[in-house]
Amino acid sequence: MKDWFAGRVAERYDAETADMPVEPVVDFLAPLAAGGALELAIGTGRIAVPLARRGIRVAGIDLSEDMAAQLRRKTADIPVAIGDMATTRVDGTFSLAYVVFNSINNVTTQEGQVGVFANAAAHLEPGGCFVVEVGVPGLAPLEVFDLSDTHVGIDERHPGTQEFVSHHFTLVDGRWERNSVPFRSVSPGELDLMARLAGMTLRERWSGWDRTPFTAESLKHVSVWEKPAG
Ligand SMILES: C[S@@+](CC[C@H](N)C(=O)[O-])C[C@H]1O[C@@H](n2cnc3c(N)ncnc32)[C@H](O)[C@@H]1O
The missing domain is CATH 2.60.40 (Immunoglobulin-like)
Incomplete structure (x- = not known):
């Protein structure tokens, strides 16, 4: 599996994403994370580091050693397992697992994306939530x-x-x-089916972190699936 974020991509990542909103994401995630948070595709910790600063136990998985190295320069308090988020396990369970900024699209097969949901569910405690932020598939070639x-x-x-x-x-x-980086687009309905295969059900779907309603015009969604409690 190729690391598309190696080298200079990792070195430049924080500067190139500096304008992206962080606080609204952390405001959304923090209330779900009392039992700890696992970020799949954690990258340089753009979201994980401020989440951990709110006193939340955070762990991560990422394919890229170079992206994780950038995170480790910021903190030693967030353990990162290097590997594919569809299969890599970390110790412990969490009340929240999440994958943001379209990173589920980085998994380029349906089998792999199904694996991401199964892996998230395997790390969740009963009643825990899996949150995904991803674009609605576009149509223009x-x-x-x-x-x-x-x-x-x-x-x-x-x-x-x-x-x-x-x-x-x-x-x-x-x-x-x-x-040039390859991706696999995935519709909200297909994601719901992946969640169902992993034993989770849709709890909320918004058009953004500010909880604007998801409509036919929405270009992306923030979805929350829940693992059954007990
Ligand atoms: C756009 S960055 C997002 C990083 C971080 N979540 C953020 O919001 O800034 C995508 C990340 O996904 C990671 N990634 C890509 N494919 C992966 C896979 N199959 N398993 C785990 N991580 C993967 C990359 O190494 C990169 O760190």
Whole structure:
């Protein structure tokens, strides 16, 4: 399994995501995390570090040793297991497992995404919740999702297979660098079925962390599935 976040991608990650909202995400997650939180695809700890600062026990799983190294530079209090979030286990159970910022799309097969739900459920205590933030699958074969003086982002979609590739062109030290990363899109309904296979049921679905209603116009969703209590 290739690490698309190795090297300079990991080094630049925090600077390039510095404008993304963090507090609304932590406000949403913290009340669910009294029994500890497990972040799948924890990355550099963009969300996990501020969550842990609220006194919550946080652990993580990530494929990328370089992304985890960035997190370890910030804190020694968040253990990270290196491996695939569909199969990698950590010690203990949690009241919350979560995967944000479309990272479930990084798992590029249906079998793998089903495995992510099973793995999340296996780490949850009875009554625990699994939270996913992910975009609603787009339809345009090509879509520019970012355009600035230093970055151009283009999604290339293959709706028949649910594969898509995000092409990033980034201006670094006066030269344009390209990084093209493969993903698998997944609809809310397919995610609900994956949750059901893992023994969980949908509790909430919002259009964002501020709990705006999810509608036919929503471009993404924040969904909460629950493991049965006892
Ligand atoms: C866009 S980053 C998100 C990081 C962090 N969750 C955040 O919100 O900033 C995606 C992360 O997913 C990780 N990743 C990709 N595929 C993975 C897999 N199969 N298992 C575990 N982590 C994976 C990458 O290494 C990277 O750290």
